[in-house]
Each structure stands twice: as structure tokens, then as C-alpha cells.
Amino acid sequence: MNTDLRPALIGGNWKLNGMPGDCRAFAAELAKKLPEGPFPEIVLAVPYLLVAEAVETFRSLPVRVAVQNVSVYESGAFTGEISAQQAKAAGAEWTLAGHSERRQLFGDTDADVAERIKKALAAGLRVMLCVGEPEAVRAEGGQEAWVTNQLTSALADFDSANAGRLAVAYEPIWAIGTGHTATPADAQAMAAHIRGCLAQLLGGSGAAVPVLYGGSVTPENAGSLLACPDVDGALVGGASLKAASFASILAAAEVAP
Ligand code: PGA
Numbered sequence: 001m002n003t004d005l006r007p008a009l010i011g012g013n014w015k016l017n018g019m020p021g022d023c024r025a026f027a028a029e030l031a032k033k034l035p036e037g038p039f040p041e042i043v044l045a046v047p048y049l050l051v052a053e054a055v056e057t058f059r060s061l062p063v064r065v066a067v068q069n070v071s072v073y074e075s076g077a078f079t080g081e082i083s084a085q086q087a088k089a090a091g092a093e094w095t096l097a098g099h100s101e102r103r104q105l106f107g108d109t110d111a112d113v114a115e116r117i118k119k120a121l122a123a124g125l126r127v128m129l130c131v132g133e134p135e136a137v138r139a140e141g142g143q144e145a146w147v148t149n150q151l152t153s154a155l156a157d158f159d160s161a162n163a164g165r166l167a168v169a170y171e172p173i174w175a176i177g178t179g180h181t182a183t184p185a186d187a188q189a190m191a192a193h194i195r196g197c198l199a200q201l202l203g204g205s206g207a208a209v210p211v212l213y214g215g216s217v218t219p220e221n222a223g224s225l226l227a228c229p230d231v232d233g234a235l236v237g238g239a240s241l242k243a244a245s246f247a248s249i250l251a252a253a254e255v256a257p
Contacts, residue, residue, distance in 0.1 A: 001232050002230075006211075008040035009043065009167055009210045011096075011167075012042075012045065012240025012246055013096065013236065013240060014240060015068070016047060017047075017241055018047055020053060021053075023054045024057050027057045027058055030243040030246065030247055031061060033244055033248075035254050036254075038254075039062045039250065039254070041233075044058070044064070044066065045066035045095075046066070048068075048082050051087065051091060054091075055092070065092050066092055067082070067087040067092045067096070068102075069095065069099070070087055071084070071119065072116055074119065088124050092125065094127070095125045096169075097116045097128065098130045098150070100171060100176060101176075113154045117154060117158065125165075127167070128169055129154055130171050130235070131154070132175075132176075134173045135173065143190065147170065148197055155201045160205040163198075164208055167232075168209060168210075168211050169213070170212065170213055180215075181215060181217065182225075184224045184227065187213040187225050187228055188229065190213075191231045191232075198211075211230060212231070213225050213235070214235030217235070219239065219245050222248070222252035226252055234253070236249055
């Protein structure tokens, strides 16, 4: 992390986990365990139906609320969809875009991801764009080209004036939920590569975009990942479900140089 250049950002992603009441229990526990400030920016992506409760519950804590996806549509006959405006009106400030589970399990294309980002920005949300390669691509050394392509298509129409509302999370698919975390060297190499892509795509404004690492981040490995100069934070799945482990990761962000 280099907090002189970019704000540190720790995201949590609850995925399809949590019931009403869980936000309150989590917040009460987190309030007891939060390290002393100054805090990194903290963003928790909860299921849609928990957004209102999360917004209310986390109001007294330095935690902002995100949704995990927004529709490519604004309104109309699109059963089961949630629009960016609805997420914003419910109090969310951020959305994830392009999480690999959306891409792999629900068929999100690069074009969908670009459209979701457009709709999110238009509604006033900030965007955490997720990119990352499958294992077979890394085995052949193709990870940088893969991530370049994902960034190029997701940000094709991105107005660099919005760079302050963007974060990019590098989440290699083979590391998500597997316990097989990328090494700090691999995370650093890709974060530096992403920083170069952002400079190409967004010009000088790209330098302000935080680049996070995600994929089996735990209290045990967070410190060494966050110590990488180009890794500005983490996107945490499983370890964000318990306030104690999430708080330990926040503490690692605080002490990382
Ligand atoms: P994980 O998930 O920390 O459980 O690997 C990360 C993510 O999918 O954002």
C-alpha cells in the first residue's frame, strides 16, 4: 500500500450469505474489535435484501454499503432485476461489477460488465471492478493479457473524470474460495500491471484508482499482501463473514507500510 498516493480500501463480499439480523450482530461485534483509526475505506457488499438494514446498522461505523451487482437495465419488464438507481435509493454507495462468479455462473459478458459500470456511475454509485484469470490461463502465462482484455472492454467508454469513483480488484479465479491465495509476489506483479493498464486507459487520472487483491485473503496472509507497494487493499469473501476476522484484516491494513 502507498497511502500517500491512493486511499487504502478494504472490501467485504458476503455473496449469498446472511439473514436479517446478521448485519446488527456483525456491527456490534465489529464495533468492539475495530482497530484504532485512521481506518482504510471499508466497504461491505451485502445481498440486496440486507442493504437497508446494513445502511442503518453501519451508519455509526466507518463502513459503507455496496451491492454485489446492478442490472444493465434502468427499469421495465425485467423480472428479478435490481437497478443501479434502486440500489442507490436504498442507501448503497458502491457496487461490485464483473465478479468472476457473475461471469462464470450467470454468463456476464465483458459487454454486460461495461454496461453495468455505466449504469452504476449514472446512478451515482462507485464501482469496484473485479478482474482475474482462470487457472488454465495462468498455467500458460496468459494472465496479464487476460486481465488487460477485461479492463480494456470494461472501461472502453469510461470517462476518466470518474476515476475517483473506481476501484479495481484483481481476483484470480483459482484463488477465490479455495484457500490457495496468490503469493505476494504474484499479487504485486499483477497490481503493477493493472496500474499500467489504468494509466493507458485513463491517463493520469488512473493513478488515483485503488487496486485491490482478492482471493482467500485471511487475517494470516493479509499483512504480507497489503505490504506490496501496488496493492492498495483487499476484497475479502469468506473472511468478511465474521466480524472478528474482518477486523483483523482491517488491522493488517492499518499497520501495513
Ligand atoms: P474469498 O472470496 O475471500 O472467499 O476467496 C473473495 C471474493 O470472491 O471476492
